[in-house]
Amino acid sequence: MRRESICLTLCLLCVLIFCSAIAANADYNSTKTTLTDALNRVVTIKKPVQKVAFTGICLTDALKIAGAWDKIVAREIVVLNPGFYPDIDRIPASNTTKGSPYSLNFERLLELNADCFLTFKAPMKGFEEMAEKIQSHIPVVALNLFDRHTIKRNFEILGTIFGKTDKISEYISWYENVLKRILDKTSKLATEQKKRYFLKWSPGKVEKFTTMSNRFIGMTTINEIAGGINVAADLNAYGGWIQSIDPEWLTQQDIDIIICEDSISNGFGPDMVDSSIVSSYRQQLMQIPFLAECKAVKNNAVYMISPHFLYTPAFVISLAYLAKWFHPDLFLNFDPRSVHQEYLTRFIGTDIDLSKRGIFVYPGF
Numbered sequence: 001m002r003r004e005s006i007c008l009t010l011c012l013l014c015v016l017i018f019c020s021a022i023a024a025n026a027d028y029n030s031t032k033t034t035l036t037d038a039l040n041r042v043v044t045i046k047k048p049v050q051k052v053a054f055t056g057i058c059l060t061d062a063l064k065i066a067g068a069w070d071k072i073v074a075r076e077i078v079v080l081n082p083g084f085y086p087d088i089d090r091i092p093a094s095n096t097t098k099g100s101p102y103s104l105n106f107e108r109l110l111e112l113n114a115d116c117f118l119t120f121k122a123p124m125k126g127f128e129e130m131a132e133k134i135q136s137h138i139p140v141v142a143l144n145l146f147d148r149h150t151i152k153r154n155f156e157i158l159g160t161i162f163g164k165t166d167k168i169s170e171y172i173s174w175y176e177n178v179l180k181r182i183l184d185k186t187s188k189l190a191t192e193q194k195k196r197y198f199l200k201w202s203p204g205k206v207e208k209f210t211t212m213s214n215r216f217i218g219m220t221t222i223n224e225i226a227g228g229i230n231v232a233a234d235l236n237a238y239g240g241w242i243q244s245i246d247p248e249w250l251t252q253q254d255i256d257i258i259i260c261e262d263s264i265s266n267g268f269g270p271d272m273v274d275s276s277i278v279s280s281y282r283q284q285l286m287q288i289p290f291l292a293e294c295k296a297v298k299n300n301a302v303y304m305i306s307p308h309f310l311y312t313p314a315f316v317i318s319l320a321y322l323a324k325w326f327h328p329d330l331f332l333n334f335d336p337r338s339v340h341q342e343y344l345t346r347f348i349g350t351d352i353d354l355s356k357r358g359i360f361v362y363p364g365f
Helices: 002-029 057-065 106-112 127-134 151-162 166-186 219-227 247-251 276-286 315-326 336-348
Strands: 031-036 042-047 052-054 072-074 095-097 100-104 116-120 140-143 195-200 228-230 257-260 302-305
Touching: 031 151, 042 140, 052 057, 057 116, 057 140, 057 151, 057 166, 057 336, 072 106, 100 116, 100 127, 106 127, 116 127, 127 140, 140 151, 151 166, 166 219, 166 315, 166 336, 195 219, 219 228, 219 315, 257 276, 257 315, 276 302, 302 315, 315 336
Parallel strands: 052 072, 052 116, 116 140, 195 228, 195 257, 257 302
Antiparallel strands: 031 042, 095 100
């Protein structure tokens, strides 16, 4: 009788342990995390996040860095360097229009049953309408991953979402070290020593001049880190994006350097080995009549850079290139390409050798 009682007790104990394990697992699967995003919105997310959709080219690199690439079920429609991202052509697009991160394919996102939708804090309208439409079905998180003052906190948000912090901590440590190496030189510059620059940004039309004022996210970072002065700093436009520049205004500016980050078809990319297309585009730019008397053109100080850099976590690489262009005498022993190579190898996970292929800047070093 006593033996039977002991057996019964043991059986009951096993059942209790088993039920407790099930309950604990259920609690884990239904864990909720509350966070504050880049727009100061409080968002609650169920964890673990197994499926994520996103828009914004900044998030393409960020999700690679965060080790969450295998979670993506829908992506930004624009892919600047597809060779860096495995099977990206097989992943459907979240948005329907290039240059419009808030124009979503809502039906597709609902069908994919994403656990979370990530986008970026952009100087354009449409976020509120988009979020209101889908946030009852999918949590919406806005991030800012191309501003040095917010990048660490926003990467920490990604770490919270995906539960992966080691790789993010490694990237932030590396990124802060690169910034320090640049700032050790440029922070000592007096205002008169800084270079006055014009940043041209257009969708591959050499005759179209658009730019950003200092209100645009990231422009003050160029000024503070690379040691420059944006000649369009105070121009007025929504969010700081000036979509049309008056040529007469441009001729009146004292410009030491022109930085062109236009989207040039078949110009930039990891698979490019011939710089002739970018070189030709640069020559066309320098031959525009109203730039004939521009100091930057006369001094051959016109530099081309891939648009991939400036508004992604890779903006630190652009700062390395810009600092070298702005102040070559200060950075004689500083190699921006080695910084770029380390970023690609350690954080993007590509085996590309920049000494053999890949056009991202012109002229090179």
